[in-house]
């Protein structure tokens with residue numbers, strides 16, 4: 001399942017082909033993915049110029065010149081690939097993605113400069129979805145209105161999280177996965193950030209806030225760790241884009257080496273720790289952590 005860094009990598013891979021291009025035709029090969037496509041979807045967007053490609057949480061946002069935005073979510077197994085005529089072919093990733101044409105559900109036929117390109121959305125499990133919204137209505141759209149700040153850059157602050165965590169007995173793991181607290185942060189990177197900051201996923205979120213509602217040192221460390229794990233993963237995605245340029249043009253997901261995620265029973269790699277990584281289940285999701293150095 002793609003997490004935020006994978007979606008950001010897909011955005012960066014698609015941007016050279018899509019930004020500034022004209023979406024000559026949107027070809028829908030079925031009526032739905034996870035949800036039905038919006039009424040007259042193809043008619044509303046075909047022939048429009050694409051002004052920019054951005055991202056909010058795990059949503060790709062394709063801005064059109066008429067003030068509308070196509071929202072695309074990759075779900076569990078969605079991927080894009082760019083074919084023919086693209087100025088720069090964005091590359092493939094370590095995980096083999098489906099290129100079975102029967103799973104090619106949406107084709108963006110693009111004209112950029114004198115050339116044509118096709119951006120193809122493939123999704124074997126069809127948990128992905130697409131919608132269209134007026135950019136001006138985005139903030140109040142049900143997908144976006146309750147989302148917290150992005151876990152990248154300076155948007156996410158310790159003071160903000162202190163307000164959200166104040167008095168909460170909720171485990172830190174669940175509080176960090178709550179999209180109202182932080183947008184787009186998923187299971188893998190929550191586990192990694194907690195390990196980096198030596199905090200247990202079981203710890204009550206409220207323990208990271210002082211009696212006067214200020215962030216503790218531990219919360220400051222955690223915020224920094226969240227920003228770093230996401231930045232590192234985006235950087236790794238960027239380098240895999242460069243490494244695989246001029247291959248088959250598919251944009252999928254990449255395999256990172258994680259420090260704690262999916263490493264049950266392996267030695268903890270915190271220097272001098274000597275502990276072992278455990279797996280527990282919290283709210284139906286696996287948490288990986290080291291009970292020796294995460295308290």
Ligand SMILES: [Zn+2]
Pocket residue numbers: 268269270273274275276290291292293294
């Ligand atoms: Zn440890």
